Amino acid sequence: MFTVTDTAVARWRQTRSLAFLVLLSAAMLYTRPRPGPAVLALVAVAAVAWLAMTVRTGRTQAVAVAGCAAAGLALCVLDTRGFAPCYLIAACTVAVAALPLIVAAAGTAVTAAGLTAVLWARGAGWTELLIWAGSLSLVLLLGVVRRQRDEQARQARTVATLDERARVAREIHDVLAHSLSALSVQLETAAALLEKDRAADAAVLVERAGRLARDGLTETRRAVGALRGDxxxxxxxxxxxxxxxxxxxxxxxxxxxxxxxxxxxxxxxxxxxxxxxxxxxxxxxxxxxxxxxxxxxxxxxxxxxxxxxxxxxxxxxxxxxxxxxxxxxxxxxxxxxxxxxxxxxxxxxxxxxxxxxx
Structure with missing residues (x-):
């Protein structure tokens, strides 16, 4: 059965983020009116920060999120074509997914306030303000939901792993308890018979002990096969x-x-x-x-x-x-x-x- 691993999910999310970065950069650079030098420089800064926050973790990722958000706000001031707020959405998406939730929520609130102030200063209407503010709020909500879902999935995998360990432990206990206890009794009895010079009777028990040991190995292989579903x-x-x-x-x-x-x-x-x-x-x-x-x-x-x-x-x-x-x-x-x-x-x-x- 195919199982999606954490690594596969992370790679898919990285690939999706980088593909969106390429599309957004193309839209920023090749749509009219052509961007000036200041906008080009900010697009480059935002792209580098986006790339870093996508592929890195820890403190570097936090700094990259802040850099992408800052560059996005600056682009909102200088560029009026409507694409710049996408950098803010990307920064908030990564923040909610990777940073402590309280930090991500505070950062999203500051970003929303900054974007609202910029758009208001540019004379944007209430519709545009509500669209972008609602988008950032939706990003925060969906990020929280995804975090909860990922945590539930991790807990489910942990429970499944512990159940499997307990199952294997039960099998090991049963095989050892049955085989070794019987083997011990046979050998102890054989030792007692040897002390009484009853070598023939002891030999029978030793032979039986050997059979028990072989049966124990067979049973171990059978238990492993059953654990695999045979x-x-x-x-x-x-x-x-x-x-x-x-x-x-x-x-x-x-x-x-x-x-x-x-x-x-x-x-x-x-x-x-x-x-x-x-x-x-x-x-x-x-x-x-x-x-x-x-x-x-x-x-x-x-x-x-x-x-x-x-x-x-x-x-x-x-x-x-x-x-x-x-x-x-x-x-x-x-x-x-x-x-x-x-x-x-x-x-x-x-x-x-x-x-x-x-």
Whole structure:
């Protein structure tokens, strides 16, 4: 998707300003009556100041704005062809866009008063006075509106950046928390077995730790792909989680699917996968060895995932585990993906139920 950056907008505004400067300079120099030497000198000063205030920033830009406005007022005194006030409009436009608002407003007011005095001294009618004074007032109003719009756009981009950082942080946390905690348990157990001279059993655990490390790398790549919007093979991933639970605990872990399976988008699919992963992690912690049933239901416009354990292992928790990111993190993740998740006791065990559009 094409995105207009701040740099592109700034370049467009500079190009537009310089094009208008060229047209105005041509009008000042080549329309009749021909300008005298004093007018030519002021046109050159105004053009240099215009160029500086367009391409420079900071103090130099402020000085250039003042110089363009001053040269424009002087041209209004010497030149009667009606183009000179355009320099004042340009100076006020840049002032409102780039200078502190109170400074820009004060400068616009002084410029309007000076232009009104010059035109009045030349005998201009009320119509001409109102046109130019109204033009300067409109420049100030439109500049304020543009500043507010630009600030809102910057704030929106900042919020989007922070949301993306939070999203990446959640993925990193989930991958590391799942993979490294399981890897740590396997290695600690293997070390304990080696102390008891049970090298064969320790070798099995070390091999399992290596598999967990490889799975962690695979999961990291999958998370990166999902962050980029790649479809998530939900059924395959949930099946792998159930296989790992059966292997580790020797307990039943059934996966059933209803509806017509289909690829699920990156963010919804990853949220559902993390839901299943967190649910099984909680079963490992609080009811290891209990039978687990995972069901994936593909509906017309949503995907539903339920994970339930029967509590036949150690006592299953009767309330959501406290501390850490756990279920609270899941609720936030699923909510950001546009869905809902509930976790509640069911019979002797626990059930997690997530539904996400997809």
């Amino acid at each position: 479809p998530v093979p939900l059924g395959e991933l949930v099946g792998a989680l159930a296989d790992g639970y059966r292997t580790d605990h020797g307990a039943p872990a059934d996966v059933t699917v209803s509806g017509t399976p289909r690829p699920v988008g990156g963010e919804p699919g990853l949220a559902l996968f993390r839901t299943a992963q967190e649910a099984l992690t909680n079963v490992r912690k609080h009811a290891p060895g209990s039978a687990v049933a995972v069901h994936v239901e593909y509906r017309h416009d949503t995907v539903r995932l339920t994970v339930r354990n029967d509590g036949a292992g150690d006592a299953a928790p009767r309330k959501a585990p406290a501390g850490g990111h756990g279920l609270d993190g899941l609720r936030e993740r699923v909510r950001l993906a546009g869905g809902t998740v509930t976790a509640a006791p069911r019979g002797d065990g626990w059930q997690v139920d997530a539904r996400i559009p997809g």
